[in-house]
Amino acid sequence: MNVMNTEAISNRPRHSFQTDDPALEPIADKVQRGERLSFEDGVALYRSGDILAVGWMANLVRERMHGDLAYFNVNRHINPTNVCVASCRLCAFGRKKGAADTYTMALEEAWETAGKGLTEAVTEFHIVGGLHPDLPFEYFMDLVSGLKERYPQVHIKAFTMVEIAFLAKRGKMTIEEALDRMKAAGVDSCPGGGAEIFADRVRHIICDHKIDGGEWLETARLTHKAGLRSNATMLYGHIENDEDRVDHLLKLRAVQDETGGFQTFIPLSFHPENTALGHLPKSTGMTDIRQIAVSRLLLDNFAHIKSYWQMVTPKMAQISLRFGADDIDGTVVEEKIYHDAGAKTPQGLRRQDLVRLITEAGRVPYERDTLYRAVTRTEDSFTVAV
DSSP states (O other): OOOSOHHHHHTSOOOOOOOSOGGGHHHHHHHHHTOOOOHHHHHHHHHOSOHHHHHHHHHHHHHHHHTTEEEEEOEEEEOOBOBOSOOOTTOSSOBOTTOTTOOBOOHHHHHHHHHGGGGGOOSEEEEOOOOOSSOOHHHHHHHHHHHHHHOTTSEEEEOOHHHHHHHHHHTTSOHHHHHHHHHHHTOOEEOOTTOOOOOHHHHHHHOTTSOOHHHHHHHHHHHHHTTOEEEEEEEESSSOOHHHHHHHHHHHHHHHHHHOOEEEEEEEEOOOTTSTTTTSOOOOHHHHHHHHHHHHHHOTTOSEEBOOHHHHOHHHHHHHTTTTOOEEEEOOSOOOHHHHTTOOSOSOOOHHHHHHHHHHTTOEEEEBOTTSOBEEEETTEEEEOO
16 A cells, blocks of 8 residues: 555656765655665665755655645543553653552543543543553443543544553453454544564563564554554664664554555654663754654655654654654643653643644644544534544
8 A cells, every 4th residue: 555646756847856875866766756665775764964865855755745734633642540560661651550659540530631631622532551450441441431421522542552452461352352342432543652663672672561563563453454543653762773763664564555554653752761771862853853754755655754742842843844744743731651751842732832833834734633634623612524
């Protein structure tokens, strides 16, 4: 499944491409012809010193697919618990059962928390949390069904591939059975977290207690087969190398060829503070912008590349709209996971802040729902195009 129309591309005028890196010239030829890039091309893009040339190619693809549109939504994050059986070295959010700073929301508390985000008429609840050893499967189904009953107009994006696999095991059911239960409760789609890096060498060090990369990909396949769309992520800027990153992206691309179920790819910059990997440096702006650009170029069958402003800062997200990104996420309202890891960005932005970021980047704001349908606002209500 390649979302680019190669016939239409071949009829477009060729653009002028200039670079100081001869390794990029054959890649630029492929990009302008709409051809799929290889593993070797991906490594060359990561290693090139000409970031402007890499960005030029990514922007060419981005504008070919979306013109000047830049997407955002009005959403609210809900993290129902930080108790987690995993001991991931990359994580500053999860806490062991019994630790002094653990929390688990009662259902009424979670429903009330969701309601606090309706001041701008949110279109999405984004739900992720820890792998709690004691909470039954029914707790999470009741959480979702209660939200759907109280806020039927809001799309519920809940449970990563890691959570789905864990909850299925906790409920003594297959992943397919768990997904059927989740859909019946009101889950509309799934977030893309927990992918981290698929390479076993890296995964054994940073998140050995999670499902492995192959299991993450298989759970995504089953999720899409069940009729739920999902996002996909990659955590970069820790101990992975260029080859690991390319391998990760191409494995996602292969699954997308099979299922077409991924909506958006989100590169996530690693925040080392308050983690077991706190000795590692933070990613630089150059690394962040390159990751956006390379993702756009390699993931030719993904419609959207998101620059998650919570991770890279609103300013970098704004710049990335010229380096391959077409989406900067949403209002969020309150975000815990990355802020526990030392993120200094705001915990939420107003709708007007996102519009301003997009407009000043020379792009056209396009408010979307989770499925990228247009949202039209009147006061504190909204309608979604179908």
